[in-house]
Amino acid sequence: MLLITTLRRLSMANVKPSIVFVLGGPGSGKGTQCAKIIKEFGYVHLSAGDLLRTERDIPGSRYGDLIEKHIRNGTIVPVEITCNLLHAAMNNSRKDRFLIDGFPRNQDNLEGWNREMAAKVNLQFVLFFDCNEQVCIDRCLKRGSSGSGRSDDNEESLKKRFITYFKDTLPIVDHYQKQNLVRKIDANSSEDTVFEEVKKCFKEVILISWEYQM
Ligand SMILES: Nc1ncnc2c1ncn2[C@@H]1O[C@H](COP(=O)(O)OP(=O)(O)O)[C@@H](O)[C@H]1O
Ligand SMILES: Nc1ccn([C@@H]2O[C@H](COP(=O)(O)OP(=O)(O)O)[C@@H](O)[C@H]2O)c(=O)n1
Numbered sequence: 001m002l003l004i005t006t007l008r009r010l011s012m013a014n015v016k017p018s019i020v021f022v023l024g025g026p027g028s029g030k031g032t033q034c035a036k037i038i039k040e041f042g043y044v045h046l047s048a049g050d051l052l053r054t055e056r057d058i059p060g061s062r063y064g065d066l067i068e069k070h071i072r073n074g075t076i077v078p079v080e081i082t083c084n085l086l087h088a089a090m091n092n093s094r095k096d097r098f099l100i101d102g103f104p105r106n107q108d109n110l111e112g113w114n115r116e117m118a119a120k121v122n123l124q125f126v127l128f129f130d131c132n133e134q135v136c137i138d139r140c141l142k143r144g145s146s147g148s149g150r151s152d153d154n155e156e157s158l159k160k161r162f163i164t165y166f167k168d169t170l171p172i173v174d175h176y177q178k179q180n181l182v183r184k185i186d187a188n189s190s191e192d193t194v195f196e197e198v199k200k201c202f203k204e205v206i207l208i209s210w211e212y213q214m
Contacts, residue, residue, distance in 0.1 A: 015096060016122045022101040023173055024129030026074075026152075026161045027136035027143070028187045029194060030101045033129065036195050037099060041202050044095045048103035051085040052077055053150075071152050074160030076105050076168065079112025087117065099127075106168035110175065124205055126176045127198070129187035133162060 020043065022030045034045040049071075056067040063081050070077045082103060090098060104110040137158055144153025152161060176182050183201045187194050 016120060017090060017096045017098060019097075019121045019123050020099050021103065021123070021126045021176075022099055022129070023105070023126060023169060024187060025131055025133065025136045025165050025169075026158065027138075027140035028129040028131035029139075029191065030129055032191055033127075033187075033194060033198055034099050034101050036191075037198060037202065040199065041097075041206075042095075043097045043099045044093050045099045045101060046086055046089050047101040048082050048086065048105070049101070051089060052082060055081070055085060068151065072157055074152060074157050074162075074164050076109065076164060079104075079108045082109065083112045083116050104172055106164070106172065110172055123181065125201075126173065126182045127201065128173050128182050128184045129194075130184050131187035135188050137162075 022034060024030050031047060031050075034047070037043060038045050052067050052071070055061055056064045056071070058064065061067075063077075067077055067081070086100060086103065104113050137155075140153045140158055141155070144150060151157070173182060183205075185194060185197045185201065
């Protein structure tokens with residue numbers, strides 16, 4: 001038993017964790033679809049936004065005020081903070097497949113990840129939810145008015161979040177597009193219709209990785 005456990009640990013130590021980045025506008029359905037993906041495909045969902053909100057809410061956190069300021073302004077928290085939270089969450093998990101939702105969201109995120117993490121993981125692909133701005137805004141306002149408790153689901157913060165999305169996040173999607181790593185999904189339709197497209201995409205990638213290993 002001890003030998004089997006040791007061998008398993010050793011073999012796992014040699015395998016780089018697989019990563020899928022999940023990007024898309026605010027309210028495009030990243031979190032909703034990630035919840036479905038983990039049930040069907042067994043990834044661990046790490047939402048950069050959720051990790052930042054959790055850190056913000058820790059009493060006495062040295063980054064709490066800074067994080068809240070960025071969230072309200074729809075701007076992006078310095079990568080050192082976000083990357084450390086992601087790294088710690090990955091280390092705390094026994095799994096080796098992660099959906100990283102809402103990251104990398106700007107050039108600073110991308111450079112920090114490339115410096116600290118990129119060589120330690122296998123980036124499978126970037127799942128990109130393409131959704132009309134007004135559809136996204138309506139979804140976030142509905143989420144805000146039904147008690148999400150999020151300080152940024154209001155019209156003023158949403159305007160700023162979209163400025164950041166167009167100016168800072170779409171260039172990151174383009175960056176990965178040039179490496180042919182982006183799988184674009186039309187995210188305007190119902191949750192189930194979107195998930196049908198998402199499933200096709202994961203099945204295709206899993207099939208390719210099996211063929212690659214054989
Ligand atoms: N395809 C969809 N159609 C309608 N509403 C959706 C859809 N996907 C998500 N929603 C709703 O829109 C809001 C934002 O979704 P969420 O998954 O949190 O987006 P994101 O993580 O991209 O901000 C949530 O209230 C969610 O229930
Ligand atoms: N990589 C990230 C992700 C989120 N965030 C912050 O967290 C906020 C909410 O991000 P989120 O991914 O939870 O939600 P959406 O804006 O995608 O709906 C962003 O507007 C940023 O202020 C960040 O600073 N860096």
